[in-house]
Amino acid sequence: FFQKTLNAVQSWFTLFGWSKGQNPISIPYSLRSDVCIVQLTVAQEKNFKRRVDKDKGFxxxxxxxxxxxxxxxxxxxxxxxxxVERMFQLHWQHSELLSFLKRKGAYLPHIMPEFLLAPEDYELWSEVNTGLRRGSMRSSGKLSGRNIFVLEHRTFETMSKRAWTDVLLQMYKVFVLPRISSRMVPDPSSLESLQNMPGIKSEPLCSNVYSRYERTILIWLNKNYEKNRKIVWKDNERGGIPPTRWIVNFDQDLLDSLVLAAQMAGYCPYLIPTHFIKMYTNPTTHEQFLHNA
Structure with a gap:
């Protein structure tokens, strides 16, 4: 599941994350190298400068x-x-990135700045903070009062991949989802079958789980599912027409793929007779869930 999520994130940011066309990324390798690979400048022999390639850096x-x-x-x-000093600079840079995203509404309490470092920089960070190497006292974990957890190389690579994936997902949440306008989503109460169902409010303070933009998407999912379920599966022989459902999350309520199929059917109705009609509308086994997916 995580690898599929990572692949989807890579694909989206490769296609739409840049101002001047596509730019392939590889999580976490190209992201770490973008902020860590440096080159010697002619004007400043004692300084390094991060490599910038045609306005396609992180x-x-x-x-x-x-x-x-x-x-x-x-x-x-x-x-x-x-x-060592370069590692501290990068650690500070990642700290500022995480703080900036959190101020924008990102949820990243589990991501530490050191998880975004390259392996060699993380090794330096570990040595300095455990006393194996002398470094700048301004970034000492002992002085900051924060417990230091040193990860072995393989564990760090796994954590780094997860950390960068979560950073990109939260960037999508706080930078891209706000472009969704509630005016684009009709009021689901206009559907007679949804009038007796509890509504989902899009006001900012009515949920401590989802943002107003995520709740707007939930409203859109409910509307399209209820509108299309009787059309898509009216001739279904693998469970018939699925019942009305109240879609309130993005995991359990989408697990059987029916909600997503109903959304796609609204825009690509030609897929109904070739694909969606063959779905199990009441899947009970792993094979049936996999078939729907």
Whole structure:
């Protein structure tokens, strides 16, 4: 499941994350290299500068999606030639990124800045914070009062991949979903069959789980599912027409793929006789769930 999620995230940001066309990304490798690979500049022999390739760096992507940069972080960030100091600079940069996203509404309490470092920088960070290497006291974990958890290489790679995936997902949540307008989603209460069903409010303070934009999508899912379920599966021989359902989340309520099929049928009705009619409308086995997917 996680690999499928990662592939979907990579595909979306590859296609739509950039201002000047497609740019393939690989999580976490290309993202880590973008903020960590540096090259020596001619003008400053003692400084390194992050490589920027045709406006297709990670922070250029962030500016494209958000419309503004992170205060204090330039597109072409000068970095120290000293490995330890450079690691501290990158750690600070990642801290600022996470703080910036959280202020925008991202939910990332489980992501530490060090999880976004490259493996060699994480190794330096571990050595400095455990006392194996002398480093700048300004970034010492002992001084910050935060417990230090040192991960082995394989575990770190797994954590890094998950961390960067979650960062991109939250960027999508706070930068892309707000473009959805509630005016584009008709009031589901206009459907007679939904008038007796509890509604989903899109007001900002009516949920501590989903944002107003995510709730707008839930309203849209409910409307299209109820509108299309009798059309899509009226001749279904694998369970008949599925019953009305109240869609309130993006995991359990979408598990059998019927809700997603109903959405697609509204825009691609030609798929009904070739694909959707063959779905199980009351799946009970793993094979049936897999068939629907």
């Amino acid at each position: 922070y250029e992507m962030l500016v494209h999606l958000n419309g503004q940069s992170i205060p204090g972080i330039a597109a072409s960030q000068s970095l120290s030639t000293d490995p």
